[in-house]
Amino acid sequence: MSVLWPLRFEPVFRRYIWGGRRLQTVLGKSIGEGEDYAESWEVVDHGEDQSVVKAGEFEGATLRQIVEQHGAELLGRHYPQSQFPLLFKLLDCNRNLSVQVHPNDEQGQCLDPPDLGKTEAWVVLHAERGSALYAGLKRGFDREAFEREINRGTTELCLHKIEPRVGDCIFIPAGIVHALGEGLVVAEIQQASDTTFRIFDWNRVDSSGNPRPLHIEVALDVIDYGAGPVSVQVPEPTDRPHVERLVSCDKFTLDRLRVGGELMIGGDDRFHIVSVIGGSLMLDGDPTDRPVQRGETVLLPASCGECRLVSTGGSTLLDMYLPEGPYN
Numbered sequence: 285m286s287v288l289w290p291l292r293f294e295p296v297f298r299r300y301i302w303g304g305r306r307l308q309t310v311l312g313k314s315i316g317e318g319e320d321y322a323e324s325w326e327v328v329d330h331g332e333d334q335s336v337v338k339a340g341e342f343e344g345a346t347l348r349q350i351v352e353q354h355g356a357e358l359l360g361r362h363y364p365q366s367q368f369p370l371l372f373k374l375l376d377c378n379r380n381l382s383v384q385v386h387p388n389d390e391q392g393q394c395l396d397p398p399d400l401g402k403t404e405a406w407v408v409l410h411a412e413r414g415s416a417l418y419a420g421l422k423r424g425f426d427r428e429a430f431e432r433e434i435n436r437g438t439t440e441l442c443l444h445k446i447e448p449r450v451g452d453c454i455f456i457p458a459g460i461v462h463a464l465g466e467g468l469v470v471a472e473i474q475q476a477s478d479t480t481f482r483i484f485d486w487n488r489v490d491s492s493g494n495p496r497p498l499h500i501e502v503a504l505d506v507i508d509y510g511a512g513p514v515s516v517q518v519p520e521p522t523d524r525p526h527v528e529r530l531v532s533c534d535k536f537t538l539d540r541l542r543v544g545g546e547l548m549i550g551g552d553d554r555f556h557i558v559s560v561i562g563g564s565l566m567l568d569g570d571p572t573d574r575p576v577q578r579g580e581t582v583l584l585p586a587s588c589g590e591c592r593l594v595s596t597g598g599s600t601l602l603d604m605y606l607p608e609g610p611y612n
């Protein structure tokens with residue numbers, strides 16, 4: 285078994301009606317011309333959408349090829365997997381995103397083609413004054429009541445609204461109605477799925493004058509009506525003083541790390557997705573030999589063992605990995 289080094293990928297940009305320029309202006313990404321850069325997919329293995337390694341021995345390989353040819357080294361204790369199970373992206377919500385909901389794994393299996401369910405979590409990286417997001421239905425909205433408001437054109441009235449601060453984390457399990465709002469830049473970790481049921485798109489049309497399709501019936505079928513409003517996550521301390529846990533669920537764990545000088549990460553026989561959200565750092569074994577800057581992401585394969593991070597001036601990272609349980 286060979287050792288895989290830390291993997292750096294080319295970002296996969298997505299341009300949507302609600303995107304803007306902040307992937308460059310806030311996160312330093314090199315984007316092209318255009319006012320609609322919505323998402324930077326940092327780590328993805330989903331059908332045709334593939335992260336491609338940008339440096340080192342595996343330069344040019346897709347994440348799927350690495351899962352297939354070096355799965356044991358990449359995935360460690362979670363080997364084997366038919367696809368890389370998590371997707372990590374950065375979003376510029378220059379305008380409101382559609383009000384939407386995602387299926388769970390069981391419901392996703394009934395789709396054509398079948399897809400994973402989608403549980404997701406957001407960390408707010410930037411917020412314009414007054415920007416908001418929507419997370420969960422207000423209390424008292426069952427299927428009938430929610431459907432009535434959708435038909436009246438008053439979907440927004442049913443949604444729990446939050447004005448988040450930078451650093452806030454919001455956890456959105458499958459079945460929770462949600463929408464990110466204009467003026468936010470967020471990091472999102474999710475299951476590697478691309479199935480979205482759109483309920484309301486703010487009465488918008490695209491540049492050709494067409495509205496995007498809605499999927500109201502199927503959305504109403506997958507909503508978890510018992511869940512109610514979603515609050516901002518309360519970070520929990522861990523046994524390591526510089527690490528706080530933002531989300532722990534059966535699909536992923538999301539930790540936030542503050543690095544003052546040196547820090548060891550990994551060494552637990554599982555992969556880690558590490559994204560720098562503040563400052564920059566150097567990582568031993570990084571084939572680019574360049575600092576990992578705010579807005580950049582590294583995938584540490586399980587076979588790397590413990591990796592040393594060195595920060596000058598302090599930095600903040602997100603560390604995302606699979607929990608024990610369904611993936612073992």
Ligand SMILES: [Zn+2]
Binds near residue numbers: 384386404462480
């Ligand atoms: Zn979503």
